[in-house]
Amino acid sequence: MTCLPSHTDKKLGLVIDLDTCVGCQACVTACKEWNTGGHMAPLTDIDPYGGHADGVWFNRVHSYEHTTELGGRTVNFPRSCLHCEQPACVTVCPTGASYKRASDGIVLVDEDKCIGCKLCSWACPYGAREFDTDVGVMKKCTLCVDRIYNENLAEDDRVPACVAACPTSARHFGDLGDPVSAISQLVEERGGVALMPELGYQPTNKYLPPRARSGRAAKVDAPALEPIRAEGGFLGWVDRMLSN
Amino acid sequence: MHPAFSVVFFTTATGAGYGLLTLLGLLGGLGFTPADFWLGLVGMGLSLGLIAAGLLSSAGHLGRPERAWRALSQWRSSWLSREGVASVTTFIPACMFGIGWVFLGKSGGWVAVAGLLAAGGAVTTVCATGMIYASLKPIAQWHSRYTLPAYLIFSAMTGGVLANAWLQAFKLGSTAVLSWALLATLAGWGWKLATWRYNDRLEIPTNANTATGLAGGTVRSIEWPHTEENYVLKEMGFRIARKHSAKLRLITQVLAFAVPAILLATVFFLPWPLGAIASVLATVAQLAGMLVERWLFFAEAKHTVTLYYGRE
Numbered sequence: 001m002t003c004l005p006s007h008t009d010k011k012l013g014l015v016i017d018l019d020t021c022v023g024c025q026a027c028v029t030a031c032k033e034w035n036t037g038g039h040m041a042p043l044t045d046i047d048p049y050g051g052h053a054d055g056v057w058f059n060r061v062h063s064y065e066h067t068t069e070l071g072g073r074t075v076n077f078p079r080s081c082l083h084c085e086q087p088a089c090v091t092v093c094p095t096g097a098s099y100k101r102a103s104d105g106i107v108l109v110d111e112d113k114c115i116g117c118k119l120c121s122w123a124c125p126y127g128a129r130e131f132d133t134d135v136g137v138m139k140k141c142t143l144c145v146d147r148i149y150n151e152n153l154a155e156d157d158r159v160p161a162c163v164a165a166c167p168t169s170a171r172h173f174g175d176l177g178d179p180v181s182a183i184s185q186l187v188e189e190r191g192g193v194a195l196m197p198e199l200g201y202q203p204t205n206k207y208l209p210p211r212a213r214s215g216r217a218a219k220v221d222a223p224a225l226e227p228i229r230a231e232g233g234f235l236g237w238v239d240r241m242l243s244n
Numbered sequence: 245m246h247p248a249f250s251v252v253f254f255t256t257a258t259g260a261g262y263g264l265l266t267l268l269g270l271l272g273g274l275g276f277t278p279a280d281f282w283l284g285l286v287g288m289g290l291s292l293g294l295i296a297a298g299l300l301s302s303a304g305h306l307g308r309p310e311r312a313w314r315a316l317s318q319w320r321s322s323w324l325s326r327e328g329v330a331s332v333t334t335f336i337p338a339c340m341f342g343i344g345w346v347f348l349g350k351s352g353g354w355v356a357v358a359g360l361l362a363a364g365g366a367v368t369t370v371c372a373t374g375m376i377y378a379s380l381k382p383i384a385q386w387h388s389r390y391t392l393p394a395y396l397i398f399s400a401m402t403g404g405v406l407a408n409a410w411l412q413a414f415k416l417g418s419t420a421v422l423s424w425a426l427l428a429t430l431a432g433w434g435w436k437l438a439t440w441r442y443n444d445r446l447e448i449p450t451n452a453n454t455a456t457g458l459a460g461g462t463v464r465s466i467e468w469p470h471t472e473e474n475y476v477l478k479e480m481g482f483r484i485a486r487k488h489s490a491k492l493r494l495i496t497q498v499l500a501f502a503v504p505a506i507l508l509a510t511v512f513f514l515p516w517p518l519g520a521i522a523s524v525l526a527t528v529a530q531l532a533g534m535l536v537e538r539w540l541f542f543a544e545a546k547h548t549v550t551l552y553y554g555r556e
Contacts, residue, residue: 002318018457028469053472060469062552064452068461077456079469079552088381094315094325113314116307118479119324122245125382125450127476127549136307193457196548198449199381207457 002093004086005102011177012104012143013083013204014160015187019211021170023063023076030165031059031080031141039146040111044134056130058141059162070213078171080162081128081141082195082203083107089120089129089140097138105177105204106143114138125199148173176204245383246482247542254302255373256402256534258331259395261294262366263403264410265334267421269341269366271407273359275351276418283414284346290410292338299331323379327372334365370399382548384448390439397435398534401428405504405530408511409523415516417523426508429530433501436537440493443544455551465554480547481555484540492540500533 035058036043045055059080066075083100087107090098097113098120100106109120109129114137121129121138129140144160147153157164163171174183186192192206231239268287271277303309316332318325337358344355351359374395377386404425411417452463473481484492507526511519 002321004321051472053470054474056475057470060474062465062469063467064456064458065464065466066456066458066461067464074466075456075458075463077552088379091321092324092376092379094318094322094328095311096314096318113311114308115311115314117305117315117324118307119376121476121479122380122547123382125548127480127547127552130475131307131479133307133475138307193459195457196450196454198454199548201381209457209459 002090002096002098004090004100008085008100008102008105008177010104010175011083011085011204012106012148012174013176013183013206014080014143014163015172015174015176015183015192015206015208016078017170017172017190017208018075018077019170019208020168021061021076021078022168023061023074024167025061026165026167027078027162027171028057028059028061030161032057034144034147034161035142038144039142040109040139042135043139044132046133056132056139058128058130058139066210073210075210077207078162079126079128080205081107081143082126082201082205083141083143085202085204086200088123088201092119092123094119106145107140108142108145109138109140111135111137111139125196125201126203143173176206245542245545245547246479247539248305250301250305252535252538252542254298254305255395256298256531256538257294257301258298258373259370259399259534260402260406260531261291261298262334262370263399263401264291264406265295265338265366265403266363266400267403267407268345269338269359269361269363271421272345272351273341273356273363275356277411277416279345279349279351280414281346281349283410283416284342286414287407287410288338288342288346290406292335292342295331323372323375327369327376330365330369330372334362334369337361337365366399367396370395383545384446384450385443385545388439388442390435390442394435394439397428397432398537401425401432402530402534404428405508405523405527408508409520409527412511412516412520412523415520417511417516417519419512422508422511422523425526426505429501429505429508433497433505436496436501450548450551452551452554455548465552468553476549477553481550481553482543483555484543489540489544492536492543496533496537496540498533499529500537501530503533504530 032043043056047053062077064075065072083106087100090100095113095115097110116136118131129138132139148158159173163173172183175181176184187206190208192208194203303312315325315328319329341358341362344350374392378391381387408421408425411421456463504526507522511522
């Protein structure tokens with residue numbers, strides 16, 4: 001049923017640190033690599049080497065310039081499914097293909113039931129769902145449901161592929177429903193925020209805003225540029241004549 | 245939002261079809277319009293034909309149309325599923341009414357009951373269609389109190405104008421149906437103007453700051469995650485230039501409201517067949533105008549995901 005569970009035992013999700021994300025896209029490629037052979041496989045690519053490359057990705061990294069009265073800074077921003085507690089993408093689904101698991105809160109799509117009406121992608125404010133035009137069904141982040149419980153993997157590897165790949169440990173995985181879990185503590189400590197809270201989707205994933213400026217950074221003012229000296233001689237004369 | 249022609253045609257055609265079915269069920273079932281084979285056949289054919297064509301067109305929009313039957317299962321949470329259930333269910337009393345009124349030449353009794361049930365089903369289906377759009381929070385232009393009444397008014401309007409043309413063509417013009425068509429057209433015009441006015445002044449609390457969780461100051465997109473348009477941008481990042489939108493709003497007003505209103509007003513004074521010709525022209529202009537209106541309904545709707553791409 002596409003009705004939501006009244007309670008989920010766990011609230012598994014990601015916490016993304018916007019302070020340490022360097023925008024290297026490792027999480028993006030690791031996600032694609034794992035998931036194109038995983039639960040929602042394949043993540044179809046259309047015209048991958050042509051002029052109109054398109055395809056299904058579960059994770060997209062944007063870059064922004066955030067300017068305040070204190071100055072500007074570049075913020076790299078990974079965007080993927082937030083596994084909301086009130087996922088309208090699930091309740092709008094007419095077929096029961098979309099569902100939220102009562103055990104861990106993960107939002108999934110049953111590809112065999114999806115009719116490809118695309119309404120769930122309209123209902124998601126975050127653009128997390130991508131339609132596979134080749135297969136005709138909707139696809140989305142599975143929180144690597146086929147890794148996190150996978151007993152064939154070493155215990156350290158039982159985390160989503162994006163988390164395992166991140167070279168700066170900007171991505172964290174855990175139970176956000178448990179207030180004493182390391183990930184909940186991290187959100188508490190760093191003032192983690194939900195995206196578009198005003199829409200009421202109650203995203204499980206949280207984002208840690210960049211830390212406050214410390215003032216410890218070296219001041220590197222570039223010297224002012226000097227005006228170009230007027231060229232003398234024949235070339236200078238040519239330049240002046242042509243400039244007139 | 246990307247205005248997919250299949251969906252634009254679907255909502256316009258079924259709106260008119262259900263509007264006409266409502267009037268047929270009420271007028272025919274209660275015996276206000278005589279039970280006549282050819283009159284009934286053309287009326288029911290138009291109505292059910294528009295509905296069926298619309299539903300087929302919407303199925304063409306699906307990635308896996310062969311699984312469309314599954315859409316009838318989640319009526320407890322999904323307006324799209326409710327629309328499916330209501331549209332399929334409405335065919336039962338509509339067909340019974342059609343058999344009784346058209347083929348057996350009856351009205352009153354069980355035919356009246358079937359007619360009233362068909363009318364009720366038609367209104368319910370249009371409500372469900374309107375709610376699909378009105379319930380989508382990421383699209384502020386749709387998630388408003390204007391959306392559901394708009395679907396109902398436009399269905400009553402196009403159905404009324406169509407019903408008038410149908411009766412006029414059979415030389416059975418009714419002042420009541422003509423007045424209804426004219427008043428509904430004027431009401432539709434007023435509602436559309438009020439909706440545009442509301443949308444143009446809309447202040448949306450969601451912005452690039454709340455979308456990224458970066459508080460204060462400005463958030464400017466400096467690099468996209470991809471070089472080409474992806475599904476999200478193709479489906480939800482549709483943009484329309486302000487000047488085109490102004491022109492299309494004018495075309496909508498002329499074709500969907502002004503021309504039909506003037507033509508319908510003249511029908512009061514025109515003898516047959518001029519009145520019938522004017523009524524048919526009013527219908528053609530209005531349906532063409534409503535296709536433009538519905539195209540704009542999508543094109544002018546802005547999804548919150550565009551904020552991530554720096555499209556304010």
